[in-house]
Amino acid sequence: MISLKMVTPSHISVLLQEVIEALQVQPGGHYIDCTLGGGGHAAAILEHSSPSGRLLGIDADPEALTITRTRLRAYNGSTLLVNENFANLQVICIKYDFLPVHGILLDLGLSSLQLNSPSRGFSFQHDGPLDMRFSPNQEIAAADIINTSSESELAHLIKTYGEERYSRRIAHHIVEKRPLKSTLQLARVIEQAIGGRRGRIHTATRTFQALRIAVNHELEHLELALRQAVNLLVPEGRLVVISYHSLEDRIVKQFMRRETKGCLCPPDTPTCVCGHAASLRLVRRKVITPSPSEVKRNPRSHSAKLRVAERIVIQDEQYEMAEKLCCSVPIKANGWRRPATLKKLREWLDYEPVGISSHLG
Numbered sequence: 001m002i003s004l005k006m007v008t009p010s011h012i013s014v015l016l017q018e019v020i021e022a023l024q025v026q027p028g029g030h031y032i033d034c035t036l037g038g039g040g041h042a043a044a045i046l047e048h049s050s051p052s053g054r055l056l057g058i059d060a061d062p063e064a065l066t067i068t069r070t071r072l073r074a075y076n077g078s079t080l081l082v083n084e085n086f087a088n089l090q091v092i093c094i095k096y097d098f099l100p101v102h103g104i105l106l107d108l109g110l111s112s113l114q115l116n117s118p119s120r121g122f123s124f125q126h127d128g129p130l131d132m133r134f135s136p137n138q139e140i141a142a143a144d145i146i147n148t149s150s151e152s153e154l155a156h157l158i159k160t161y162g163e164e165r166y167s168r169r170i171a172h173h174i175v176e177k178r179p180l181k182s183t184l185q186l187a188r189v190i191e192q193a194i195g196g197r198r199g200r201i202h203t204a205t206r207t208f209q210a211l212r213i214a215v216n217h218e219l220e221h222l223e224l225a226l227r228q229a230v231n232l233l234v235p236e237g238r239l240v241v242i243s244y245h246s247l248e249d250r251i252v253k254q255f256m257r258r259e260t261k262g263c264l265c266p267p268d269t270p271t272c273v274c275g276h277a278a279s280l281r282l283v284r285r286k287v288i289t290p291s292p293s294e295v296k297r298n299p300r301s302h303s304a305k306l307r308v309a310e311r312i313v314i315q316d317e318q319y320e321m322a323e324k325l326c327c328s329v330p331i332k333a334n335g336w337r338r339p340a341t342l343k344k345l346r347e348w349l350d351y352e353p354v355g356i357s358s359h360l361g
């Protein structure tokens with residue numbers, strides 16, 4: 001059972017018990033929490049994998065790391081916490097020699113710690129600068145996008161990332177009223193453009209979501225992380241993703257479905273030219289969502305969708321790839337041996353066409 005100390009006063013971890021079950025956390029396992037946040041999932045993973053389990057925790061936000069480092073103090077010897085972007089997942093694992101990996105968690109979006117902090121600029125309920133960056137090292141903040149994009153670029157962004165039907169009207173009002181500096185100023189402009197509340201949600205919700213996604217390249221980073229996660233998992237290792245809106249969930253769903261298939265050539269292609277091999281098995285076809293009692297306890301969990309897939313036994317091609325990963329012995333059902341040398345592993349990554357190097361800091 002999950003204990004109460006895994007629930008921080010400021011961020012309540014979503015689908016906690018379900019995450020532990022989906023990851024099949026075992027004592028001695030090695031897990032990666034790509035979105036450490038307040039550390040609730042991480043603490044539960046550590047508790048269930050103790051005494052000899054290990055956790056690599058990643059967060060782009062240095063503030064989240066500071067808070068969580070203190071929280072996970074008791075597990076000092078088993079945790080490695082890094083301030084990084086999960087788009088660099090493979091490189092991070094190599095840099096910190098964190099292989100093999102038995103389970104990977106992505107709990108997407110932002111934490112309540114970030115949402116409730118006015119200075120981070122994520123919320124239209126508090127006044128703050130139009131920032132919205134997960135990491136202070138990012139160059140572009142929301143204010144740059146708001147104040148320098150053309151009206152049509154803004155409309156496109158709000159429509160694409162916010163799925164906002166009044167995107168053009170909102171973009172027009174923003175351009176008329178800018179420069180805009182604060183979250184409340186922007187919320188007011190949106191209200192002037194399309195009115196106040198719309199049903200249960202505030203009219204600024206979708207535009208704020210769109211800006212946050214654009215500022216942090218959230219969808220691109222998700223795609224990069226998913227591809228790398230599959231390569232890192234041992235056979236039967238689990239990939240668990242919680243998403244909070246349809247754009248994220250669509251990417252996760254399509255990715256997992258594609259990776260369960262072998263050849264991806266069109267049906268009328270005489271012989272396979274794509275060379276694609278299945279790498280995942282869906283553990284559950286249907287998404288896992290929070291129970292009504294969880295939503296009541298934590299209303300922010302209402303849109304959560306958990307998907308889980310399992311790395312399948314390595315096929316010939318993946319076998320070859322893993323050998324390139326300089327495993328000193330062939331892969332065994334319970335995972336691969338530590339790489340003989342990190343240098344060889346780095347050489348292998350040099351030929352990876354995933355564009356990882358462009359994300360190296």
Ligand SMILES: C[S@@+](CC[C@H](N)C(=O)[O-])C[C@H]1O[C@@H](n2cnc3c(N)ncnc32)[C@H](O)[C@@H]1O
Pocket residue numbers: 011012013014034035036037038039040041042058059060061064084085086087107108109110111134221
């Ligand atoms: C929903 S919170 C995670 C909450 C956490 N699971 C818990 O139990 O407290 C998402 C976290 O992921 C981080 N994050 C979002 N995108 C990221 C990325 N591309 N790389 C690293 N961290 C990211 C955010 O900074 C935030 O702290």
